[in-house]
Amino acid sequence: xxxxxxxSEYRRLLLDDVPMIDLRAPVExxxxxxxxxxxxxxxxxxxxxxxxTRYKEQGQNAAIALGHQLVNGAVKQSRxxxxxSQVTARPDTVLYCFRGGLRSQLSQGWLAEAxxxxxxxxxxxxxxxxxxxxxxxxxxxxxxxLILGGMTxxxxxxxxxxxxxxxxxxxxxxxxxxSFGRRIGGQPSQIDFENRLAIELMRHQDxxxxxLLLEDESRLIGRESIPLTLFDAMTQAPRVMLEVSNxxxxxxxxxxxxxxxxxxxxxxxxxxxxxxxxxxxxxxLDRIRxxxxxxxxQDLRQRMTDALAEQARSxxxxxxxxxxSLMLSHYYDPMYRYQLxxxxxxVLFQGSPEAVHxxxxxxxxx
Numbered sequence: 001x002x003x004x005x006x007x008s009e010y011r012r013l014l015l016d017d018v019p020m021i022d023l024r025a026p027v028e029x030x031x032x033x034x035x036x037x038x039x040x041x042x043x044x045x046x047x048x049x050x051x052x053t054r055y056k057e058q059g060q061n062a063a064i065a066l067g068h069q070l071v072n073g074a075v076k077q078s079r080x081x082x083x084x085s086q087v088t089a090r091p092d093t094v095l096y097c098f099r100g101g102l103r104s105q106l107s108q109g110w111l112a113e114a115x116x117x118x119x120x121x122x123x124x125x126x127x128x129x130x131x132x133x134x135x136x137x138x139x140x141x142x143x144x145x146l147i148l149g150g151m152t153x154x155x156x157x158x159x160x161x162x163x164x165x166x167x168x169x170x171x172x173x174x175x176x177x178x179s180f181g182r183r184i185g186g187q188p189s190q191i192d193f194e195n196r197l198a199i200e201l202m203r204h205q206d207x208x209x210x211x212l213l214l215e216d217e218s219r220l221i222g223r224e225s226i227p228l229t230l231f232d233a234m235t236q237a238p239r240v241m242l243e244v245s246n247x248x249x250x251x252x253x254x255x256x257x258x259x260x261x262x263x264x265x266x267x268x269x270x271x272x273x274x275x276x277x278x279x280x281x282x283x284x285l286d287r288i289r290x291x292x293x294x295x296x297x298q299d300l301r302q303r304m305t306d307a308l309a310e311q312a313r314s315x316x317x318x319x320x321x322x323x324x325s326l327m328l329s330h331y332y333d334p335m336y337r338y339q340l341x342x343x344x345x346x347v348l349f350q351g352s353p354e355a356v357h358x359x360x361x362x363x364x365x366x
Contacts, residue, residue, distance in 0.1 A: 041079075087116050097124045100124035140227075146240060148239075156242060159242060175222030211364050239343075258320050
């Protein structure tokens with residue numbers, strides 16, 4: 001086995017979900033890493049900072065000497081034990097640091113002394129990160145991109161997830177993209193979101209799909225920002241539009257933001273889950289108070305409070321239809337119509353979910 005995996009293998013490593021040990025310090029890992037990687041650092045944050053300062057003041061040799069002084073004896077053994085544990089569990093594990101330099105080579109040598117021969121990745125994190133950015137840019141430039149639109153509550157995400165030629169941006173961002181879109185577990189870092197997105201775009205490309213279907217999104221999905229090259233391509237791409245009844249939209253919103261979210265909170269904490277769910281729903285409404293206006297916000301909040309009280313008493317969620325219907329007619333629908341008036345991209349087809357599926361299937365088969 002080669003001691004170093006060349007850059008030409010980046011695509012295989014990422015698409016095959018090869019397990020990786022990220023040797024960078026925890027603060028580096030928290031900013032962004034690759035799916036499936038585990039952080040078993042060579043140095044802690046404070047050790048890395050001290051070595052970096054020594055490097056700036058006295059040069060590389062002095063920095064290396066300090067690193068060996070800090071990571072020695074029992075400390076060194078604990079680091080090696082962590083790597084051995086990962087490699088024992090997943091023998092195909094590979095190593096990477098920031099640039100595929102000293103940290104990778106040193107860790108590889110210590111692992112070899114412990115009896116485990118594992119390669120490190122040429123270019124490290126920086127190399128693979130650049131590769132993924134380029135892959136997203138290529139897809140934005142080359143893909144036959146289609147955007148799925150429709151009024152709030154028409155079930156765009158569910159529709160996307162029924163298709164193999166789509167990528168779910170909101171799923172990758174762990175956010176539904178609206179003022180009520182926050183999900184349990186929080187959102188990934190911006191870099192993690194971009195890395196996951198690039199890998200999903202590569203999977204889509206390798207599957208041989210003729211078209212790429214994405215949901216109509218603003219630049220921000222919660223706090224995640226869609227890469228600019230892709231977002232620019234999305235704004236210019238043709239649309240297909242879902243059309244469903246108001247009753248179906250209210251039912252969809254009730255499922256997504258009431259039933260599912262309440263169940264998620266209760267699954268996380270049986271005792272305090274419903275209170276946390278109430279805080280989520282009321283807090284989401286309060287965050288858009290200025291956009292709603294005082295009177296509408298007060299009306300909606302009272303309706304929501306009454307519906308939550310009934311849900312807590314009986315489990316019945318039907319009472320939520322009142323505030324949802326009012327939100328649609330007085331907030332989401334006017335905003336959607338305004339955005340439609342500004343849209344310059346062509347609409348290729350609009351109709352029921354069944355009709356849009358049929359249109360996309362026929363178009364993708366051409």
